[in-house]
Amino acid sequence: MTFTHPVLVRWSDIDSYDHVNNVRYFDYFQEARILFLSSVVGSGADYFAEYPCVLVSQTIDYLRPILLRHPPYDVEVWVEAVGTTSYTLGSRIVDGDDVYARAVSVIVAVDGETQAKRQLSPAERESLVQHVSAT
Numbered sequence: 001m002t003f004t005h006p007v008l009v010r011w012s013d014i015d016s017y018d019h020v021n022n023v024r025y026f027d028y029f030q031e032a033r034i035l036f037l038s039s040v041v042g043s044g045a046d047y048f049a050e051y052p053c054v055l056v057s058q059t060i061d062y063l064r065p066i067l068l069r070h071p072p073y074d075v076e077v078w079v080e081a082v083g084t085t086s087y088t089l090g091s092r093i094v095d096g097d098d099v100y101a102r103a104v105s106v107i108v109a110v111d112g113e114t115q116a117k118r119q120l121s122p123a124e125r126e127s128l129v130q131h132v133s134a135t
Contacts, residue, residue: 001131003039005032006072007093019065026058029091029103032075036089040127051124052112056086058105066093066100073100078133085109085117087128 007028015021037047080088086108093100
């Protein structure tokens with residue numbers, strides 16, 4: 001199951017080469033990742049309060065420059081794998097069939113008070129497994 005979030009390029013995202021600065025891609029992926037995880041729990045619940053977690057790794061492959069324009073680009077997010085204490089999200093920025101960037105993000109579950117690594121709860125794990133996609 002793939003989640004899609006439209007991202008509109010802002011004037012402030014553009015660098016001196018007239019395309020989106022590479023650092024802004026992280027912002028686009030983060031925005032979509034947060035909304036995706038919030039949708040996993042559903043019912044208006046706060047995913048991050050219910051299932052505290054931290055981003056521990058993110059890699060991005062820049063495939064094409066993103067330009068300033070009014071129609072938004074889409075950021076797609078899906079679960080690639082679910083482990084015992086962590087899970088991996090895949091994402092990409094697209095416009096139709098054109099892929100502009102791909103990202104892999106590793107998220108680790110943590111205790112909300114101590115910030116120590118913890119095992120995924122059964123409910124958390126089940127919510128994530130339902131969103132695994134082979135995209």
